[in-house]
Amino acid sequence: MGEHISVLLRESIDLLDVRDGGTYLDLTLGRGGHSSEILKRIPHGRLIAFDVDGEAVAESKKRLDAIGSNYVIYRENFADVGEVLLREGIPAVDGILMDLGVSSPQFDEAERGFSYKEEAPLDMRMDRRNPLTAYKVVNGYDLRQLTTIFREYGEESESHQIAKAIVRRRSEKPIETTTELSEIVLGAKSRRARSKKGFPAKQVFQAIRIEVNDELGNLRRALDAIPRLVAPNGVIAVISFHSLEDRLVKSKFRSLTVVEGSRHGPDALPIAAEEAPFANLTKKPIVADATELTENHRAASAKLRAVRRRKE
Numbered sequence: 001m002g003e004h005i006s007v008l009l010r011e012s013i014d015l016l017d018v019r020d021g022g023t024y025l026d027l028t029l030g031r032g033g034h035s036s037e038i039l040k041r042i043p044h045g046r047l048i049a050f051d052v053d054g055e056a057v058a059e060s061k062k063r064l065d066a067i068g069s070n071y072v073i074y075r076e077n078f079a080d081v082g083e084v085l086l087r088e089g090i091p092a093v094d095g096i097l098m099d100l101g102v103s104s105p106q107f108d109e110a111e112r113g114f115s116y117k118e119e120a121p122l123d124m125r126m127d128r129r130n131p132l133t134a135y136k137v138v139n140g141y142d143l144r145q146l147t148t149i150f151r152e153y154g155e156e157s158e159s160h161q162i163a164k165a166i167v168r169r170r171s172e173k174p175i176e177t178t179t180e181l182s183e184i185v186l187g188a189k190s191r192r193a194r195s196k197k198g199f200p201a202k203q204v205f206q207a208i209r210i211e212v213n214d215e216l217g218n219l220r221r222a223l224d225a226i227p228r229l230v231a232p233n234g235v236i237a238v239i240s241f242h243s244l245e246d247r248l249v250k251s252k253f254r255s256l257t258v259v260e261g262s263r264h265g266p267d268a269l270p271i272a273a274e275e276a277p278f279a280n281l282t283k284k285p286i287v288a289d290a291t292e293l294t295e296n297h298r299a300a301s302a303k304l305r306a307v308r309r310r311k312e
């Protein structure tokens with residue numbers, strides 16, 4: 001099984017400006033790549049990590065134990081980070097990292113149903129406690145709901161045709177597997193769309209995955225919660241993997257770094273950025289360099305943005 005190669009590892013850890021003695025929050029532990037680098041730098045500090053995936057938690061524990069014991073992992077949704085830290089009596093942290101999306105082990109383990117390349121039951125849950133599966137979306141959502149998620153979460157231009165083909169097929173018998181689904185998508189797409197670069201069912205799979213895991217809803221809730229959890233001078237760094245995520249991150253960071261509104265009438269410029277609670281550390285998002293791209297194809301769509309809370 002493919003190991004998870006951490007994306008933009010050096011760049012994100014540098015931006016976080018990890019200092020020994022501090023408390024750092026990794027909201028997407030995965031296989032612990034970023035968390036390990038943080039833990040190595042804080043023998044006298046503390047790492048707090050979140051992941052909803054039980055396997056990610058178990059595997060990363062082994063990796064982190066080899067470095068130190070000054071960490072704690074919560075198998076919790078990062079959307080609930082505010083409530084969890086409050087419950088645990090942690091008022092603020094010195095830096096927060098999010099590395100969104102699916103990890104390579106999740107993708108490569110065929111039975112989890114994330115991959116359109118391998119035969120598996122339709123699942124796609126990052127958190128196996130989640131009652132919503134890809135099977136329930138594909139066999140239970142109506143034509144309008146399917147069309148909407150394919151269009152909005154997959155940015156799929158032939159969403160209606162594909163949704164219709166799914167509804168037609170499942171009226172004969174339930175759609176059970178990833179390969180069945182990708183074959184239906186392929187059959188529904190126009191010749192022009194099929195000949196485009198990339199696997200033709202990729203966008204539909206992305207859309208279903210986003211729906212099953214409520215990826216955008218959870219990201220929105222986390223982005224609303226984390227600004228008040230970071231201490232003065234602390235950094236929030238987020239790595240996103242598709243335009244829908246990046247749009248949410250960009251817009252939240254803009255609202256934290258630019259105070260909109262005018263002091264002198266409707267045509268005046270926004271109030272100076274220096275008065276905003278956070279400073280923008282990445283005017284343009286950081287992307288992977290050529291060396292990283294040759295080693296890790298997942299890095300191709302990665303964008304890293306960061307903001308720092310100003311001193312009070």
Ligand SMILES: C[S@@+](CC[C@H](N)C(=O)[O-])C[C@H]1O[C@@H](n2cnc3c(N)ncnc32)[C@H](O)[C@@H]1O
Nearest residue numbers: 006028030031032033034051052053077078099
């Ligand atoms: C790309 S991986 C992180 C990889 C990690 N940075 C590393 O270097 O090993 C993203 C992880 O975030 C987790 N995740 C996704 N959405 C989550 C959520 N709402 N709450 C908690 N964890 C989540 C996934 O289960 C996955 O393990």
